[in-house]
Amino acid sequence: MHLHTLGSATLLLAISSFAFAAAPTPSPQLATCLKPLGSKVITSKSSAYAQQRYAFDLRYTFQPEVIVMAQSETDVQTAVKCAKQANIPVAPRSGGHSFEGYSIGGQDGALVLDLTGLNGVKVKGSKAKVGAGVRLGKLYLELFNQGGWTINAGTCPSVGIGGHALGGGFGLLSRKYGLLIDRIVEMEMVNADGELLTISATQNPDLFYALRGAGGGSYGVVTSFTILPVKPAPKVTSFSYEWNLSDYAKVLKAYVNFQPTASRDVGVEMNVASSGLELYGIFQGPKGTQSAAMASFLKAAPKPRSSDVRESRQIDAQLRFAFVEGGNNDKDINALALQPPYHPGDSRYTKGKSLVYPSVLKSSTIALLGKWAAKTPKGSTANYIIVDLWGGAVSDTSASDTSFIHRDAHTVFEFVAEWDESSSPKPGKPDCKDCLKWMNDMYSEFLADYRANYSTSVRGYQNYIDLAMPNWMDAYYGQAVPRLKQIKASVDPANVFRFPQSIPLK
Incomplete structure (x- = not known):
């Protein structure tokens, strides 16, 4: 799908004057717990709330109780611990393109964990470590600049890698290299207790199974992916x-x-x-x-x-199908960084x-x-x-x-x-x-x-994802459902990570 985002300045002007009903305010307990995060915490009293409370699809006007603009894994750990203590759901947001607004909670009163600050891309040897907040356009550009690499992901440059990868990650290279999850060899994830876990075939293998296909916000907050990039054909x-x-x-x-x-x-x-x-x-x-x-x-x-x-x-082929507007010509690959004046x-x-x-x-x-x-x-x-x-x-x-x-x-x-x-x-x-x-x-x-x-x-x-999907759990996860429920009950028994179509405890 050709989902794109407008420049942040344009969006801010568009919505700053938009009236909305009174939003939830954090409890004193939650506010105190989050205080070490300082200005990274956005509430309805913050001037930035009017911009940051929305994701891509402006149909969804859910009102988070608080938004945390995380800049590190430590920020994510603090926010998750505070949310669990306050018994409010956590909604990770990578690119914000959830079809049902789940990246802003899918409901009022969530703690939205914005991961756009975790957007590093580092290629070392045959592996690339990628922050969960990086968008696909920037990721393609960085991989190219660091040795001519690419990955088997989607075309839309403003989509965040987080939700895209955890749901499978199909793209125009998938017939040759499989889904994006097939080239993920390791992840780092903050669990419901605020612990930073390493997830791989040998470390927390149950989560390695669950996250690759059903990991979009049900089990924890993935903060990074280690991916095996690919070298495309010279032409x-x-x-x-x-x-x-x-x-x-x-x-x-x-x-x-x-x-x-x-x-x-x-x-x-x-x-x-x-x-x-x-x-x-x-x-x-x-x-x-x-x-x-x-x-x-x-x-x-x-x-x-x-x-x-x-x-x-x-x-250049990826830029062609990214539908990025602006710039001098369609060969300007830096447009994939989605910096002004480039905006789909x-x-x-x-x-x-x-x-x-x-x-x-x-x-x-x-x-x-x-x-x-x-x-x-x-x-x-x-x-x-x-x-x-x-x-x-x-x-x-x-x-x-x-x-x-x-x-x-x-x-x-x-x-x-x-x-x-x-x-x-x-x-x-x-x-x-x-x-x-x-x-x-x-x-x-x-x-x-x-x-x-x-x-x-x-x-x-x-x-x-579609809230009206008939028998959605079976439609999306089929024979995997029993195991997914068992893993959910094991790693998140308090159901901290919950939204209308999250994996249930039982």
Whole structure:
């Protein structure tokens, strides 16, 4: 999904004058406990509260009891201890892009632990230690600058690595290198008692299992990741092809039939919208080889109305699909640092859902893609369905090795509605009712088709978390649920880390 953030100065101007109901105030006990953190503690009496209480999606206006702008692991430890003592839930915030506002608690009265101050990136040998508050754009830039490395993560530069990685972390290199969790070899995590733990295959192995797939705020606050970065091909090829929506049936049939035989060097997504279909991706190799790798698909599909195929370095390909506005030209890789004047533009109002398909799409499913993409809700600035091709290295790891269960996924759908796009966004505006109706009516039809043609056990991707997901615990975690509950009860019996879709104690 193309989720982005506006510049902080613009956002502050937009929301500083926005009126909101009285926010909770910390109890004297909590205020005293947090006092050593000084100005890092933001309450409703602080001038910064109006800006920091919001995450990416301005639909969500939850009011934290307190926000801690952590600058170190010690800050995180202090904040967690104080929250446990005061019996208020802890909400870690890396990039703030949770689809349901869980990075600001998903409810009023949480202690939001903002991790953006923990944003170091250090490559040493064949490993990279990465702070949990770094955003993907800066991470790609730092890895490139420290030896030409990259990682197998998503495209959106403003997304924080924390939630992205702990929910799996799919991207355009996943068919070649697996999910991001598959290249994480160690983590540091503050537990419910405020202890800083090392998590790996040999140290706290139960948490190493749980965090890689179900770690988004349920077990503790991850403060750093040690990742095995990858060296991309010297020359890669980024590409896009476009078709009219009227060609959807033939294009999508060719696309899903391409998955089983496609080279692992091919990473692709298909965007299906009223404006047409766009296939875009990155091939790990030069332009001449890319044409051969895509030949079977392009032969089966109708001729595209347009195409754009470019040979470049991997970092340039990543910049192309980061949709970063500003700068002198699209080769200015420093735009990935997301420093002013660079700021991605999309709407700050959005609703998303997902479905994980285990096999080649049936004709009935393809027909639904064409039907619902053709509809444009009144008030929408964008509505679309992204169809990701999975397979390849994603399936190399056993579903029992991590808590990520979707190893056999053939395709994953992300359903998106956006509205109220603005350069000066204001929080808490009324929802676009027609956008949500489009989403809900469409999703109901896809669910019925899914149950009839694939499985009665519906599956969804937890990084596109949805409060209305049917039987959400099974949909996201399936056979891993019993073990995840046992680990939760063992490491957080007081349920300090809780939100509407956190792993429960029992």
